[in-house]
Amino acid sequence: MASRNTIVAHVEDRPGVLARVASLFRRRGFNIESLTVGHCEEPGLSRMTIVVDGDDHQVDQVCRQLFKLIDVVSVQDITYAPMVDRELALIKVSASNFNRREVLDMVEMFRADVVDVDADALIVQVLGDEGKVDAAVKMFEQFGILEMVRTGRVAMVRGTETTKPPAISDSQQAAAAIRAMLGRRPEGALPFASD
Amino acid sequence: MRLTGARILMECLRAEGVEVFFGYPGGVVLPLYNTLGEYPDIKHVLVRHEQAAAHAADGYARVAGRTGVCLATSGPGATNLVTGITTAYMDSVPMVVLTGNVARDLIGRDGFQEADITGITLPITKHNYLLMRASEIAPAVKEAFHIASTGRKGPVLVDIPKDVFIEEAEWDGYPQGVSLRGYPIMDVPREEEVARAAETINAAKRPIVIAGHGVVQSEAQHELVEFAERSDTPVLTTLLGISGMPEDHELSYGFLGMHGHFYANMAADRADVVIGIGMRFDDRAMGRFSDFNPTAKIVHIDIDPAEIGKNFKTHAPVNGDVKETLSRLLPQIDRNSHPEWRSEIDEIMAQHPTDYIEEGTGLGGPWLVRALAEATNGEATIVTGVGQHQMWGAQYYPYTKARQWVTSGGLGTMGYEVPAAMGAQFAQQEPIWSICGDGGFQMTSQELQTVAEHNLPVRFAIFNNGFLGMVRQWQELFYANNYHSVDLGQPDFVKLAEAYGIRGVRATTRAEAMQVFRDLEGYDGPVVIDFQLEREENVWPMVPAGAALSETIESAEDL
Numbered sequence: 001m002a003s004r005n006t007i008v009a010h011v012e013d014r015p016g017v018l019a020r021v022a023s024l025f026r027r028r029g030f031n032i033e034s035l036t037v038g039h040c041e042e043p044g045l046s047r048m049t050i051v052v053d054g055d056d057h058q059v060d061q062v063c064r065q066l067f068k069l070i071d072v073v074s075v076q077d078i079t080y081a082p083m084v085d086r087e088l089a090l091i092k093v094s095a096s097n098f099n100r101r102e103v104l105d106m107v108e109m110f111r112a113d114v115v116d117v118d119a120d121a122l123i124v125q126v127l128g129d130e131g132k133v134d135a136a137v138k139m140f141e142q143f144g145i146l147e148m149v150r151t152g153r154v155a156m157v158r159g160t161e162t163t164k165p166p167a168i169s170d171s172q173q174a175a176a177a178i179r180a181m182l183g184r185r186p187e188g189a190l191p192f193a194s195d
Numbered sequence: 196m197r198l199t200g201a202r203i204l205m206e207c208l209r210a211e212g213v214e215v216f217f218g219y220p221g222g223v224v225l226p227l228y229n230t231l232g233e234y235p236d237i238k239h240v241l242v243r244h245e246q247a248a249a250h251a252a253d254g255y256a257r258v259a260g261r262t263g264v265c266l267a268t269s270g271p272g273a274t275n276l277v278t279g280i281t282t283a284y285m286d287s288v289p290m291v292v293l294t295g296n297v298a299r300d301l302i303g304r305d306g307f308q309e310a311d312i313t314g315i316t317l318p319i320t321k322h323n324y325l326l327m328r329a330s331e332i333a334p335a336v337k338e339a340f341h342i343a344s345t346g347r348k349g350p351v352l353v354d355i356p357k358d359v360f361i362e363e364a365e366w367d368g369y370p371q372g373v374s375l376r377g378y379p380i381m382d383v384p385r386e387e388e389v390a391r392a393a394e395t396i397n398a399a400k401r402p403i404v405i406a407g408h409g410v411v412q413s414e415a416q417h418e419l420v421e422f423a424e425r426s427d428t429p430v431l432t433t434l435l436g437i438s439g440m441p442e443d444h445e446l447s448y449g450f451l452g453m454h455g456h457f458y459a460n461m462a463a464d465r466a467d468v469v470i471g472i473g474m475r476f477d478d479r480a481m482g483r484f485s486d487f488n489p490t491a492k493i494v495h496i497d498i499d500p501a502e503i504g505k506n507f508k509t510h511a512p513v514n515g516d517v518k519e520t521l522s523r524l525l526p527q528i529d530r531n532s533h534p535e536w537r538s539e540i541d542e543i544m545a546q547h548p549t550d551y552i553e554e555g556t557g558l559g560g561p562w563l564v565r566a567l568a569e570a571t572n573g574e575a576t577i578v579t580g581v582g583q584h585q586m587w588g589a590q591y592y593p594y595t596k597a598r599q600w601v602t603s604g605g606l607g608t609m610g611y612e613v614p615a616a617m618g619a620q621f622a623q624q625e626p627i628w629s630i631c632g633d634g635g636f637q638m639t640s641q642e643l644q645t646v647a648e649h650n651l652p653v654r655f656a657i658f659n660n661g662f663l664g665m666v667r668q669w670q671e672l673f674y675a676n677n678y679h680s681v682d683l684g685q686p687d688f689v690k691l692a693e694a695y696g697i698r699g700v701r702a703t704t705r706a707e708a709m710q711v712f713r714d715l716e717g718y719d720g721p722v723v724i725d726f727q728l729e730r731e732e733n734v735w736p737m738v739p740a741g742a743a744l745s746e747t748i749e750s751a752e753d754l
Binding site: 011012016019020023024027057060061064065067068069070071072073074165171172174175176178179182 | 318321325377380381504514
């Protein structure tokens, strides 16, 4: 069964690293729903949240192929982990004196914010998980959406657990940590078993 | 000490112990060529086309067991390397590829002979670098050699703009180590994975090993034999795994796949446990995936975690270096014997031998490879191109020493045979035998000049049937004899050799071929031999494209 999966990757903050990741996805025929990249708590590393379509086997391949890139320091599939995921959307909604109140009611209902006002339009900022953003977009459509941008998903595992890459200089330990990270069954003793 | 980028690069190559590299000059690498004279210990071989530089470095790497190095200028020089880089990438051959690029301020401005070679080679290199400072050269070259030659080996490209060759930087010796956080060495397998593999293998009644290029690359021939003997497991190889298992061993059953031995294909298809070692369950080896031996449990040992579970569900995955893993696995393997299973395979072999040698006096591919094997005592290093001659070379020569067999498997690059044999000859004294197709030979025959220049004792044995033989075979069998664009004509290869000052000979009968082999004994220069083959011979057995291994056919009547 195909579903949307969330992968977190830490990559070296170097020129070309995004091209490497994109090239890999294109070459292997993996389907990216969204990819966000930005700084993280460790200088020199960037953190990617990648949403991919695919079944378990495909997502497993994505992780393993991603990790083969030298600039990719760690890869974790957090689809099944308890996590918080958020997306931000800016929606330019058509709004005039006749219906501005209705638009604002809708903004309030979604606990969204108005970040720009013009005589004939508003920019609404919606923050939430994708379901909420989808719903907001659907409701604003009745007023006329002039333009829209969505950031794509960013995600973080709940609790004290992190997706931070192991800061290990010993190659053996690093290999063990990486092997523990890869694979879709975090509880299994054999993360590479696929039967 | 301050050195130019060009000198730093050469110091790095010297520190890596590079003895020979293959290159072709051009505008932006002139600063580098300007320093080559100061490094006479690093032999530069001038090829006649950049593609040949890459294939030569690849052939050298496979025979020497070391990292091959090649060099080209920017733009067309760099793009001409692409086929050679991809060939090495697909077959996991360690290679460091050096390219020049236009000066830094011209990059991205479509200057003369600019090509985005790091962009172009993203999907065909293990890693690549575009260096913007001379001070980056030493650490990058150190990393490049490290990445190319460890883990699953492969080509790494280092692109250096012209003015970076000229820029000076501090040189305080070659870096001692690398710091690559995203590239841990994964040689040592997890204990629990080894244990599970051992358990599966010990419980097997009809086990089979399929050994791949990884056995050759991690130099695990000895461990493989020990494993096979201890567990009494018949051993097959993939096309690239040939020479990883000595074929004179009683447990060796040759290679499997599209043109593998009938009995090898059947053994793989009837086994209860399939032990893949340093291989990747490629479609040409396994036939139609969905119908490959559905009841077999698969044990898969490979250095690359992404290969495990890629094409088949794996019962016992082991991520680790082949040699390292086998030596850890061995103590856990029970002494076993499978006489019934072995006699079952032996019986299939007796009934379906790969022995398509026809009576007569004319030259056929199988006969010729057998004759070559006899003439060379089965000890020659064989390099091939791609096609019928390659398959006959794989089927009929008895390989016993690792690295004795060099071929383009994954990419299937015609024209590989000439430059790869040339490069390989720099790794050994004994003459290399290059089994060439007449089609492939014509793709890269310009290298005869390089071969002549260095008086390399390569024997180019052209299996000349005037056809693009394998394509013709497919047109005959699967396109109702509708031959199109496969008749290559027959240039006079003897005269061509002589034009380069190389000894050229021709044989059209078996007697003449035997005479050629005798005449060449002790000759230490290059030779081109035009073996005129029967024109329409087919390679058997065969798994038709898209068929399963169990559907291997032995003649056109089986279709």
